[in-house]
Every structure is written in C-alpha cells, then in structure tokens.
Amino acid sequence: MCRKRFTDGFYVVVPNYAKSAATMISLGSDKILMGYLAELGPIDPQVQVGTIPGQSVPARSFIDGLENIRTKIRDEGDPVNMYVPMLSKIRPEVIAICQRGIEDSKNFAAKWLKQYMLKDDHKQADKVAKWLSEGKEYKSHGKMIDCAEAKDVLKLEAEEINKDSQLWDEIWELYARSVQQLQQTGAAKLFENEHVSLSMNIEPVIGSPPKPPQPQRQAAPPKPE
Numbered sequence: 001m002c003r004k005r006f007t008d009g010f011y012v013v014v015p016n017y018a019k020s021a022a023t024m025i026s027l028g029s030d031k032i033l034m035g036y037l038a039e040l041g042p043i044d045p046q047v048q049v050g051t052i053p054g055q056s057v058p059a060r061s062f063i064d065g066l067e068n069i070r071t072k073i074r075d076e077g078d079p080v081n082m083y084v085p086m087l088s089k090i091r092p093e094v095i096a097i098c099q100r101g102i103e104d105s106k107n108f109a110a111k112w113l114k115q116y117m118l119k120d121d122h123k124q125a126d127k128v129a130k131w132l133s134e135g136k137e138y139k140s141h142g143k144m145i146d147c148a149e150a151k152d153v154l155k156l157e158a159e160e161i162n163k164d165s166q167l168w169d170e171i172w173e174l175y176a177r178s179v180q181q182l183q184q185t186g187a188a189k190l191f192e193n194e195h196v197s198l199s200m201n202i203e204p205v206i207g208s209p210p211k212p213p214q215p216q217r218q219a220a221p222p223k224p225e
Helices: 021-027 059-074 080-087 092-115 122-134 147-152 166-185
Strands: 011-014 031-034 046-048 056-058 158-160 189-192 197-200
Touching: 011 021, 021 092, 021 122, 031 147, 046 059, 046 092, 056 059, 059 080, 059 092, 092 122, 147 158, 166 189, 166 197
Parallel strands: 011 031, 031 158
Antiparallel strands: 046 056, 189 197
C-alpha cells in the first residue's frame, strides 16, 4: 500500500524503534532514516499462547524446544518416557504454523529487499531475510539493530539523522506528540496522513468468546396412520 502511494520514493523514518512488523515495513523502503538512538529488530514471527494480547512467544521457540528434546533422546540417551508429559502438550498444528510463519516472514523480506533496497545484491537480500526471520543469527526478538549495524552488517540503505539538525527536532517533536496522544487516549495504534488522523484501541478478551446460538432441531411431525 505504501509503495503504491509513494511511487517516486518511499523512505521510512525511525525516531526511536521499529520492531517486528515495523522492521518489515522498513525493509520494503528505499531508505531508512534513523535517530541516533533508533533501532530495528528481528522479524521472527510470534505465536500467541493466551487470550490476552501480548502473551506470545517466538515461533522458533516451539521448534527449538522440540529439537532439544529430540537431541536429548537421540544423542544423550535420555529415556523417552521422561519427556512424554511435555511431548503430549506439543500440538503438531502449532509446529506447522510456526514453520509457515518463519518461512512467510523470510519470503516477505527477501521479496521486497530484492525489489528495492538490495535490488543489486540478491544474495545479500536472501541472507538478511534469513538472519532476521529464522531466530538463529538474532536469537532474541528484542535484539537491538542500530543504524551502524543496519548499514555495515546488513548492508541496508540506512542513514542516521543528525541530532543537531532542524529536521531531527521536528521529527522528534512529532514523535513525542504522537506518543503523548496515545497515552492520553489509551489507543494502541495511530494512523495519519495529510487528511485524517485515526487511532485504534485493543481490548483484551478474558476467557473464551461466547458460542453463537445453535439452531434448535424441530421434532418431525407424526406420520399419518
């Protein structure tokens, strides 16, 4: 959507931090402008483990946990019965969801990097997509990737904004005002353009949602004698 709107060039400004999905948006840009304390992060998908928003764990954790048990049994001789209670809680469909999520994140990053920021180095695009999505090179979802690492290690088009410039003063003021509005209104997201400003609230759901009413089956009429 952003690329269709800004066809002449699409820059992403990161005043503070752009993690996870925000990093994915950044990877689809032409250039990332970063504050002097700004950071990007890995794009490894998270899997929700509870009914309250925020209760999630990295998809890689499910896969690594299963691999650790397999290694303990196969290479270290631990008895299988020792892990039966844990294995009984591992749902195959969750593992499949985790694997697909990691693959989708990697493919998304590689696709947009090859089209724009790393269009002249597809090998580097594949490497960056793999590093950021698989949870092996960057093991923690909260890993900090500053401007220097984004530029020198990942080879992204990243530029640090001069903190003494008027541009930085204006960007930081806008960012601070936006954060203040979110805090005062209790909103979780803020979407703005030159015409409209929209905020989005997230309300936690406690317990299972109510089941829709089931249609009542009517008794068949008696057969005529």
